[in-house]
Amino acid sequence: MKKLALSLILFSMLACSKAPITGRTQILIVPKYEVLQQSSLQYEEVKKESKIINNQDSVKVKKVGNNIAKAVDTFLRSDPAYAGMADDYNWEFNLIESEEVNAWCMPGGKVAVYTGILKYAKDEDRLAVIMGHEIAHAVADHGRERMSQELIKNYGTATLSTLFNQNPTLATNVFFQAYGISSELVTLKYSRDHEKEADKLGLIFMAMAGYNPNASIEFWESMAADKEAEPLEFFSTHPNSATRIQLLKEYIASPEFSKYLR
Structure with a gap:
């Protein structure tokens, strides 16, 4: 028992990482290559099972997504602390026909925006609020962190270093458990801290x-005003709108945030 506890402590120390910008400590024990491989495979499945839209809205989604992706790439390459991270992303942006009020970004930069959310994002600034938030999940490695939590919870800690080699289907199982993937919808089960x-x-x-951060306040105020939107799955793990709006206002007004403005 003591050996197991010592192994877990040592393994956790070796797997500790820091989230970009915030510096929050993370435990990332799932190999990065497994996460990126599963993300790419699952994204292709989602595209096969979905109706991909090609119209003016999809052009806007790709434009906003690529602009944010370029900003992320510049940021990651400009800081030695994140050296190499930019190469993990092979960005792709698609608009999917669905009434679901949803959007997501898988590890590796695979992004989907559902047409149902566009009624709350009628301009590029508000769309950037949604896409910036979802892209941030990928940049902060929340997916791999979530998978690591699922691995520890469901498979124990005694053989973490060899599980993936011994069980070739484990990566897929952990990915599905962490992401709650069904045949029609990807529901990313992030914690409130992640959100x-x-x-x-x-x-x-x-x-x-180059987008207006104050649009985030306008976006969430419009969501709060819509009594039907608040209980949706997309918002179920998020802070309630009033709390979120207050936190966003405080951060936008902070000296820390001002240094990121163009």
């Missing part, structure tokens, strides 16, 4: 890309 962190990083990335 708050993605709000902050999303603001930074959209501002770096």
Whole structure:
């Protein structure tokens, strides 16, 4: 028992990482290559099972997404602390026909925006709020962190270093457990801490890309005013709108945020 506890402590120390900008400590024990491989495979499946839209809205989605992705790439390459991270992303942006009020970004930069959310994002600034937030989840490695939590919870800690070699289907199982993937919908099960962190990083990335961060206040105020929107799955793990709006206002007014404005 003592050996197991010591092994876990040592393994956790070796797997510790820091989230970009916020510096929050993370445990990332799932190999990065496994996460990126599973993300790419699952994204292709989603595209096969979905109706991809090609119209003016999809052009806007790609434009906003690519602008934010360029800002993220510039940021990562400009800081030695994040050296090499930029190469992990092979960005792709698609608009999917669905009434679901949803958007997501898988590890590696695979992004989907559902047409159902566009009624709340009628201009590029508000769309940047959504896409900046979802891209922030990927940049902060929330997906791999979530998978690591699922691995520890469901498979124990005694053989973490060899599980992936012994069980070739384990990566897929852990990926599905962490992401709650069904045949029609990807529901990313992030914690409230992850959501708050993605709000902050999303603001930074959209501002770096030249979008108005105050649009985040307008977006969430419009969501709060819509009594049907608040209970949706997309918002179920998020802070309630009033809390989120207050936190966003405070961060936008902070000296820390001002250094990221163009």
